[in-house]
Amino acid sequence: MMTQSSNSTMSRRRFLVTASVFGALPVLPAAAGELQKITWTGSALGAEATIQLYHNDPDWARAQLDRCQREIRRLENLFSLYRPGSAICRLNAAGRLDNPDIEFLELMSAAVSFSARTDGLFDVTVQPLWELFADHFSDGNADPAGPDAVRIKAALAKIGSMDISISVDRIAFEKPGMAITLNGVAQGYITDRISSLLKTAGFESVLVSLGETYALGRKADGAPWRVGVSGAENNMQPVAVRELTNKAIATSGGYGSPFAPGTTANHLLDPRTGEFAEFKRSVSVISASATYADMASTALSLMTETDGETFARGDPRIEEVIYG
Template sequence: MHRESYKFIEHASIKRRDFLKISGMFGLGLATFPVGIPLAEAVKFDKNLYKVSRSRTGMGTIVSITTFSPSKDHAEESIALAFEEIERLTKIMSRFDSDSPVALLNRDGFCNKVPPELSFVIKKSLQYHQISNGFFDITVKPVLDLLAQSFKDQKKLLRDNKKIAELLKLVNAELISLHGNDMSFKKDGMGITLDGIAKGFIVDKAIETLMKQGIKHALINAGGDIRTIGDKGNNRPWKIA
């Protein structure tokens, strides 16, 4: 990871507003949930289609799935399966779930027989790391932990240039070792966060679940990560504001 990516944290104390800006930049998964969001909706949209929507909290945000289908029951069943897939993959990708492969990797420095979905996402992350000349880097977790601790303790930890320099030595995706389905770090103290890539991947997989169920018109919005299938029916476009 290029040191220039973190120049803004040097010689700086951190306030709450600054922390929220930084956490949004690096994908800390913080979210302010909207008030009054409809959790469920199923209405006759026209003579051929039902509009069926469901919303749940997940992945640090509100996840909404909307479909237009001739069968209300089939749409509801398909949406339920999509949410099950979201939950399954979140348990694999989350660094906050102590039993997840990502948490085990961060804790022990290695993880054997990682799930294929996790292996795919990490390999993609390494590709993006290379394409971006190191500016996309999932091993940024040690720096994020410093930011979080500084915010929590209300201490000016970011003035500790020596500590920052030590942590930056751990930020380098090229220090991730992959051997088949086994994964490890080449340096002690490293850690990964998939906040910047996993949500989009999970949305894609949820869309695939809907498509396998024969859904032809759908939109998933996971806190700004949006994907659609087709239009809203009868050639009506989706409107995304």
């Protein structure tokens, strides 16, 4: 279940957190020469990451990219399952998280809301099922079909976003054995955060690719950003190209995350049945929000194309779905 708190409390806390994290707004650069392309390459939540932007003051622009890197690391300390002291690890270990950061609250609230929108097909509490599959395939002689039905049923009993209590002061699990993963939404959220940070700093021409992609404004020549859409058969060769301006695109597909060689069992698991997504198919979603596109592409990966198209037509936040 979810418990709500007053808007005034949330607003005040949002102001305090934003002020403490970002400090004062960056000093705007002095007038300089013509626009130049500056690129940062690194990683975010274990994925390759790049930020491309155009600005007429390269030194100032690089300083803002340094701020972005620090923000990425800060958010990884909230959302990463691979950082033992992260907020998500503390929540999973204790079953509760006191005084959660505003970003953690925002992301959890969005995820729980979208879980209801998909009737549980998208659910961050799928982690016990993922752990079951990972443990099963850690044995070199594991059945390639996956764990047996009895163990799957036991894991499914621990799943359900409706059993998470969320308030400004605390996030808590309402039944034992629960755990969450934010792998189906955190990359999109961080992409949105960094895009917003750069927009606030005054940038008008940016392409942020942090696992998911957001195109802020247009390229320096006025053309929209052109983004290749990944496919399942050949990840190096896009199945389509889309022109984006102030839009995001996210791609999901089981082909990129098999539990072991020789099996089609993959990390995209249905929280309701324990089944896994079709292996050789990618699903890309275009939306104004990278967070939403990330969640939607994950959910649509677990639907048939017919069901996915029906779902997308009924959701105004989904602008296009591309299968590959």
